[in-house]
Amino acid sequence: MSRILPILTVVLAIISIWYGAAVPMNTAWEVDQAARAGVPAPVGMDLVAATLAQDRPVLPAPHQVAAELYKSTFGLKVTSPKSLIYHGWITISATLVGFAIGTSFGILLAVGIVHNRAMDASVMPWAIASQTIPILAIAPMIIVVMNALGVQGLIPKAIISAFLSFFPVLVGMVKGLRSPDAAQFDLMKTYNASAPKVLWALRLPSSVPYLFASLKVGIAASLVGAIVGEMPTGAVAGLGARLLSGSYYGQTVQIWAALMAAAIVAAGLVAIVGAVERATLQRMGYREGAR
Amino acid sequence: MAKTASNPVIEARDVNLVFQTADGPVQALKDVNLVVNKGDFVSFIGPSGCGKTTLLRSIAALEAVTGGSLTVNAMTPDQARMARAYGYVFQAAGLYPWRTIAGNIALPLEIMRFSKAEIAERCERVLDLVELTGFGRKFPWQLSGGMQQRASIARALAFDADILLMDEPFGALDEIVRDRLNEELLKLWARTGKTICFVTHSIPEAVYLSTKIVVMSPRPGRITDVIDSPLPSVRPLDIRDSAEFIAIAHRVREGLRAGHVDV
Numbered sequence: 001m002s003r004i005l006p007i008l009t010v011v012l013a014i015i016s017i018w019y020g021a022a023v024p025m026n027t028a029w030e031v032d033q034a035a036r037a038g039v040p041a042p043v044g045m046d047l048v049a050a051t052l053a054q055d056r057p058v059l060p061a062p063h064q065v066a067a068e069l070y071k072s073t074f075g076l077k078v079t080s081p082k083s084l085i086y087h088g089w090i091t092i093s094a095t096l097v098g099f100a101i102g103t104s105f106g107i108l109l110a111v112g113i114v115h116n117r118a119m120d121a122s123v124m125p126w127a128i129a130s131q132t133i134p135i136l137a138i139a140p141m142i143i144v145v146m147n148a149l150g151v152q153g154l155i156p157k158a159i160i161s162a163f164l165s166f167f168p169v170l171v172g173m174v175k176g177l178r179s180p181d182a183a184q185f186d187l188m189k190t191y192n193a194s195a196p197k198v199l200w201a202l203r204l205p206s207s208v209p210y211l212f213a214s215l216k217v218g219i220a221a222s223l224v225g226a227i228v229g230e231m232p233t234g235a236v237a238g239l240g241a242r243l244l245s246g247s248y249y250g251q252t253v254q255i256w257a258a259l260m261a262a263a264i265v266a267a268g269l270v271a272i273v274g275a276v277e278r279a280t281l282q283r284m285g286y287r288e289g290a291r
Numbered sequence: 292m293a294k295t296a297s298n299p300v301i302e303a304r305d306v307n308l309v310f311q312t313a314d315g316p317v318q319a320l321k322d323v324n325l326v327v328n329k330g331d332f333v334s335f336i337g338p339s340g341c342g343k344t345t346l347l348r349s350i351a352a353l354e355a356v357t358g359g360s361l362t363v364n365a366m367t368p369d370q371a372r373m374a375r376a377y378g379y380v381f382q383a384a385g386l387y388p389w390r391t392i393a394g395n396i397a398l399p400l401e402i403m404r405f406s407k408a409e410i411a412e413r414c415e416r417v418l419d420l421v422e423l424t425g426f427g428r429k430f431p432w433q434l435s436g437g438m439q440q441r442a443s444i445a446r447a448l449a450f451d452a453d454i455l456l457m458d459e460p461f462g463a464l465d466e467i468v469r470d471r472l473n474e475e476l477l478k479l480w481a482r483t484g485k486t487i488c489f490v491t492h493s494i495p496e497a498v499y500l501s502t503k504i505v506v507m508s509p510r511p512g513r514i515t516d517v518i519d520s521p522l523p524s525v526r527p528l529d530i531r532d533s534a535e536f537i538a539i540a541h542r543v544r545e546g547l548r549a550g551h552v553d554v
Contacts, residue, residue, distance in 0.1 A: 183382075183383060183385050184385055184387075185351050186379075186381070187379065187381065187385060188402075189352075189353060189372070189400045189401045190351055190353070190372065190377070190378070190379040190396075191375065191403065192372055192373045192375060192402075197402050199403070201387075201401070202509045204388070205387065205389045208389075283389075284389035285389050285390070285391070285431075285432070286388060286389065
């Protein structure tokens with residue numbers, strides 16, 4: 001209860017600001033329409049009601065977005081090209097594949113960096129540089145190049161998604177693999193333990209809390225990557241495609257519904273990572289705080 | 292208990308160790324000469340910066356001496372480390388929080404490729420030895436500080452190293468727990484016949500435990516006195532009120548003071 005109340009308060013505040021903004025932003029169109037029809041523009045509650053019920057409002061009202069969201073998730077067959085479940089799943093599958101690739105790549109690079117001086121000195125600047133490139137600029141290139149190689153569909157999107165998600169994992173894992181203190185490394189040295197043994201028995205278990213912190217950032221970045229990757233493909237399928245086709249046809253309600261769906265998917269994915277984190281850390285004997 | 296036959300396990304001859312730091316070279320050990328025989332209980336005592344921990348770490352090959360010769364079991368310290376000649380107990384128990392107590396004790400055994408059955412058998416045995424029978428499946432956070440330190444001693448005893456190197460293992464514990472662990476450590480030493488090198492900054496602890504007390508002084512770290520203890524091998528805690536005990540403690544204190552005066 002104590003956690004729900006503040007969250008509800010914030011949600012209510014956002015919704016009221018939203019409604020408050022929707023009325024003035026949509027008023028111009030109502031006035032314009034009335035002028036064209038040669039009738040007096042609606043005033044008072046009539047105006048308010050009209051601005052909140054337009055087909056293509058500048059800013060759709062929350063209930064319009066909610067209705068569209070409900071209709072396109074529960075009101076349609078999942079195979080329908082208008083179903084958000086259908087599009088959502090396409091995006092999620094690319095996200096998950098990209099997340100898996102990005103996470104594995106990030107962990108492998110981090111292991112290399114902590115074990116090899118040359119990699120330590122050379123890889124990180126490139127990794128940082130890679131993240132300064134606007135993803136919108138290189139996503140179409142990846143799609144085009146992969147298409148030329150005969151690879152289409154999920155994999156190019158997954159690669160864009162991996163491109164965004166490997167970085168937080170790399171940074172977190174380098175930190176995590178170096179997190180044991182000097183005495184713990186000394187202890188391993190007194191056992192004459194090999195580097196792979198130290199990695200397996202000390203570095204990797206110590207890095208798990210860091211890994212999960214990175215995974216939460218990484219999975220959200222993966223989703224962004226997958227959505228961006230869907231935009232240059234010509235708006236065929238996926239949440240990104242819904243965003244793009246909505247903007248082609250001025251379907252603002254559709255755009256907002258797809259945005260909401262993306263936000264819900266992101267929250268869900270982060271929550272799943274969080275649940276796996278809690279279960280894993282508990283199994284590993286970590287305690288939250290010092291209870 | 293006191294083995295008189297001279298059978299050197301650790302020999303230091305004119306050992307010097309200079310650390311190269313950003314502020315220039317620092318002499319951590321200067322002309323250290325010492326013989327530790329098999330079955331000895333040797334304490335290194337001195338103020339911070341006297342090199343007692345550095346000397347212990349050099350024996351363990353965690354630091355490399357820069358002059359003189361240091362041998363462990365007639366090998367170089369590094370060879371001895373690779374032959375797993377010693378168990379090392381750090382000031383912090385340093386148990387891995389994600390492993391159970393038994394899992395922590397099994398760690399060196401897994402690295403040394405003991406069989407599963409052998410690991411289980413040894414875990415039981417060393418847990419008995421440090422009186423933690425039945426705690427194998429607990430996680431470290433479920434144990435008190437003293438119990439954690441006993442578990443870390445068990446970990447160092449699990450494989451058959453003849454030498455036990457202990458770096459202020461009870462330094463972070465309160466006095467009552469420390470007294471009990473000291474008593475237990477003596478019993479354990481008597482039962483196992485291991486050679487123990489023990490770093491401490493507590494005079495009563497050094498006198499109570501040792502057959503040989505090495506007094507050190509700082510800047511540069513060197514040995515100022517080596518005292519062969521005349522105390523009997525069986526030592527109840529109240530031996531600390533005996534005249535003999537007080538006389539040795541006095542001599543240690545004098546040695547420490549002398550080291551300080553001439554700085």
